[in-house]
Amino acid sequence: MRTVVEHRRAALALVAPLPSERVPLDAAEGRVLAGDVRADAALPRWDNSAMDGYAVRAEDVAGAPDGPVVLRVLADLPAGSDAEPDVVPGTAARIMTGAPLPPGADSIVPVEATDGGTDTVRIDVPPRRGAHVRRAGEDVGAGDLVLPAGTLLGAPQIAAAASVGAGDLLVHRAPRVAVLSTGSELVPPGQPLRRGQIPDSNSFGLAAAVRAAGGRALRVGAVPDDVDVLRRVLTDWDGAAPDDRPDLVLTSGGVSMGAFDVVKELLADHAGMEFVSVAMQPGKPQGLGRLPGGTPVVAVPGNPVSALVSFHVFVVPLLRRLRGLADPDPDAERETAVVADGWRTPPAREQYMPVTLTRGVHGAAGGAGLVARRAVPGGSGSHLVAGLARAHGLAVVAADVEEVRPADVLPVLRLGRG
C-alpha cells in the first residue's frame, strides 16, 4: 500500500503554480504574489513629523527649562501640504502628523508641550534634537524587497503593497476546480427521496471546501453510475473556452472495487491515471492522474467523511501549489493537540480522527494549548457526517500507533479556511 506522504507527493506532482494576472488591490485578498513587490521609493519619502505639534530648531528652544520660549509661527503644515517654509531662527511651523519636516527645522515639539498658538507659540518643554521626527527611509529603502513572490496576501500585506505605491499586484490565478459526485442514488438536497435515494452531499461539501481553500468551485453536481454520461461530463471541457476549463477535476465516489465504480471503470486503463490503496483510515481507495485531455484529476472515495478527509490531506496541498504558495505542503505548520480520551486505531494505516478542539491549560510553560476530543466517539470511518459537522479538525495518528491514550500529543489538521 502507498503511504499518505507518497500519495500527496503524487498529487503535488500533477500541478504547477498557475499563470499570473494583474489584479487591483481590491481583488487581491487571499491571492498569492507571483512576483516580488519592491519599494519604488524610500518609506517614508521625506523626514516627517510623528506628532501633531510644532517644527522647530532645537537650539531655539534649548532655554525652555528655565522658562517658556515664544516663537513666531510662520506657517501651518497640515498633512498633504507641499509648502516648504524656511524655519529661520526664532520661528516655528505648526505641523500635523505625517507632514514633511520643513527646511531649517530639526525637531518636533508635541502640541501638548505648548500653548497651541497660531500666531506665536509658547513652548514649555524643550525637545531633544531630532525628537518626533520620522526619518526618510526609516521603514523601507528605495528598491527594498517588501513582499516576496509566494506571499499570501492578507490585510497587512495589501496595506504594505499600497504603502509602497503598488496600485495593482501580479498574482497567480485562482484555481478553477470542477467538483462532481458519482452515484445513481444521488439527488439534489431538498428534493423528495424514493427508496434507495439519498441527497448528494459531496458535491456541495467539496465545493465549499474548494472555496474555503482559495479556489473557485465549478460544481457540476451528481453524475449517475453510467460510464457514457461520466465520459461526456469529463470531456465536455475540452471544447470549452480556455477561461472556462477547470485547472483540476475533483470527483467523489466510484473508486473502489464495486461493479458500478464508474470513475475507476472509465479511467483505470488510461495511462495517465492510477487507482491505489493508501495506508490511511478513512480514505483508503484513491485515484489521481490526468484526463485524456490533460486536465489533472483527483478521485476521492464517496463516503462523505472519507471525501472530506481526502480533500484536506491531498487536495489542499495541491490547491496551495496551484495558487503559488511557497510551501504547498502544510505538514511543517501543523498544530498539535493533547488528547483527552483514548481510542484504538487500525494497524498499519495513518488515521484521521475527527476531533473537537478546545483551549486548555497544559504543558510546562503554562500555555493554553489545544485539547482534542473525538467528535464522534464511535469512530472515524463510518458515514457520520453529522459528527464531522461538530469537528474542528482531524487528529493524525501515525500508522505504527495502535492505541491513542489520554494525554498523548497528536498533530491536527484544521477543518477551516486555508
Add this chain to the structure above:
Amino acid sequence: MRTVVEHRRAALALVAPLPSERVPLDAAEGRVLAGDVRADAALPRWDNSAMDGYAVRAEDVAGAPDGPVVLRVLADLPAGSDAEPDVVPGTAARIMTGAPLPPGADSIVPVEATDGGTDTVRIDVPPRRGAHVRRAGEDVGAGDLVLPAGTLLGAPQIAAAASVGAGDLLVHRAPRVAVLSTGSELVPPGQPLRRGQIPDSNSFGLAAAVRAAGGRALRVGAVPDDVDVLRRVLTDWDGAAPDDRPDLVLTSGGVSMGAFDVVKELLADHAGMEFVSVAMQPGKPQGLGRLPGGTPVVAVPGNPVSALVSFHVFVVPLLRRLRGLADPDPDAERETAVVADGWRTPPAREQYMPVTLTRGVHGAAGGAGLVARRAVPGGSGSHLVAGLARAHGLAVVAADVEEVRPADVLPVLRLGRG
C-alpha cells in the same frame, strides 16, 4: 483611560446579529446559521449495505467454514435501486454500497469473500449476523438537531446539511462595511506623489481585513481633511436603498488631537459618539458610536499599524456579532506562543506586538507549539507596515507587564482569516 476589554464591550454593544436570509448551499460557505438545522428524516433512511457484496440470510451461509456455500443470485441492487426483491432461503442479492438491504436479508458478505458470481455466488467465509449493515437512524434520528443556530458554515457543516436534505439554509446576512480613510495627504496607490503626499494604504488594508473577516467591503477610499466633505460622505447612505446602506462605517485617521482631525471634529459633539483613550499600544486614540442616521461607526487611528491592530482587537468581534456567531468575543479561543526574544513594554498599556510565528518543540508534552519573534525588532508602534507585512500575528502583553522575557508565554491574535 478605558481598558481594551471595556472598549471592545462598547463596540459589541453597538450591534446585533444581522437579519437572516435564505441562501442556496453553494452560497453558504463562511456564513453563519440563523436557525437550527434538524434532520427531516433518519439518516441513513434505510438499513443499507456498508460494502459492495451480497445481501444474504446469515443462516443460509452458516455452513461456509466447512466448505463453500452456493446461493442463487436473484437480483442486482446497484446504488439508487428501488427494487425490493425478497431474499428467500437459498438466495442472495448482489448489492452495492449504500443500497437498501432487501427484505429477508440480514447480513452482507463482502465481494472479496465470494467468487463474485452474477447467476450464482459461492460464499467462502460466513458473515456474522448483521455484518456490514448500516442501520437506519444510526447517524441521525428524525428530528435530531444537526447544526445549531450560530454555527459557522464550512465544508463539513454544508455537507451535513445536504445529507439531511436541506436544499438551502437560513443564514445571517453578511455585514456590509463602508471603509474610508481620512487625510488630505492621501492619494490612491500607483499615482505619482508630490511633496507631502503618501499612498492611501488604510482603505485597502482595512477593506481586505473586512473581506477576510467575512464581511463585504464597500471601499470609499480616502476623504480629505475637510469636515464638509466628510459629512457628505458619511450621510450619503441615508438616502440610499436599504440594500446599499452599510451595517458599519469604519474610518481611519482623524481621531487624535490635531487641528485637522476631521472625524473627531465632525462627530465629537454628537451624542451617539465617544472619542476616548484606550490603554493599549499601538491604538490609543479610538472613537465609536452611531452616526446621526443611526449607522454604527468605529473610528480607528490613521497609523497603518494602529489601524490594523485596532481592527483585530475591536472590529473583528463586532463583525462576528453582526454575522451571528454564537461567541463574538474570540478571547477564549486565543492561541499562545513562547517568546524567543524579549523586549520592554510601555507601562499601564496592553501592548500588541507584531510577531512572526513558527512551530518549535517545547513544553513537557513535547508538542510542537508556536514560537513568537518580533516581526519588527525595533518596536510595535511606529509606521512600520513593511514589518507588519511579515507578521503572522499580534502578541498580547498585559498592561501590568513592563518587560517580556525570552520563554514567556503570551496570547497571540492571528492576522489571518476569521
